[in-house]
Amino acid sequence: MFETLMIIALCLLVVAIMCNLYRIVKGPSSADRVQALDSVGINIIAGIAVFSVFLHTHAFFDLILLIGILSFIGTAAFAKFLERGVVIERKR
Amino acid sequence: MAVISGISEWVIALLVLLGAVLSFLSAIGLVRLPDIYLRSHAATKGATLGVLCILSGAFLYLMLFLDILSVKLLLGIVFVFITSPVAGHLNGRAAYRSGVPLWEKSVQDDLRRDLNKEISKE
Numbered sequence: 585m586f587e588t589l590m591i592i593a594l595c596l597l598v599v600a601i602m603c604n605l606y607r608i609v610k611g612p613s614s615a616d617r618v619q620a621l622d623s624v625g626i627n628i629i630a631g632i633a634v635f636s637v638f639l640h641t642h643a644f645f646d647l648i649l650l651i652g653i654l655s656f657i658g659t660a661a662f663a664k665f666l667e668r669g670v671v672i673e674r675k676r
Numbered sequence: 677m678a679v680i681s682g683i684s685e686w687v688i689a690l691l692v693l694l695g696a697v698l699s700f701l702s703a704i705g706l707v708r709l710p711d712i713y714l715r716s717h718a719a720t721k722g723a724t725l726g727v728l729c730i731l732s733g734a735f736l737y738l739m740l741f742l743d744i745l746s747v748k749l750l751l752g753i754v755f756v757f758i759t760s761p762v763a764g765h766l767n768g769r770a771a772y773r774s775g776v777p778l779w780e781k782s783v784q785d786d787l788r789r790d791l792n793k794e795i796s797k798e
Contacts, residue, residue, distance in 0.1 A: 593692045603700075603704060604706060613771065614774075615768075615770060615776055619706075619764070622719070623702070623703070626724065626756070627723065630727045633731050637692065645748045646748065648731070648752045652752055656763050659763040659766065663763075663769070664770070
């Protein structure tokens with residue numbers, strides 16, 4: 585029963601990632617795509633947590649922290665690129 | 677003891693399912709809403725609360741069934757809770773400043789007025 589509920593939760597997360605991929609393909613502006621990619625990262629974190637509960641292990645929790653940090657840095661860099669045109673500015 | 681472990685199993689399953697349903701609803705919002713700002717509203721809040729529910733469920737599972745108190749997971753919960761809204765804010769601000777238009781039925785744009793005031797003051 586518990587395993588079945590975990591599989592249902594994983595399927596819901598996969599459908600959510602599919603919806604985000606639709607927005608990445610179709611999104612009219614670049615900001616839409618960046619937002620959808622950030623959302624994909626968050627959903628992958630949730631999927632790893634559910635999967636490690638499903639496998640009764642604690643070996644994947646470094647990955648949760650790592651993907652969280654990488655997703656935030658990627659979104660911040662893309663936002664700065666969209667706003668200013670450069671990611672790292674030069675000193676004048 | 678068996679009753680307590682049964683109850684905690686149901687609580688964990690409920691937390692994980694609630695988180696998955698919240699993530700799913702936020703993805704539906706990301707597909708159906710008409711405008712980048714409304715979509716960012718749906719995606720940021722819904723996905724953040726969903727992933728917090730799922731990570732709390734995983735933390736409880738590790739604590740109650742495997743006897744591991746995972747500080748790494750607590751750190752992940754705090755980190756996602758802090759950074760995900762900040763990422764949404766940065767992205768919405770970049771979208772506004774790079775000129776993505778609002779939905780045509782939106783009625784008020786205070787930021788445009790304030791930006792114009794700032795520009796004319798300089």
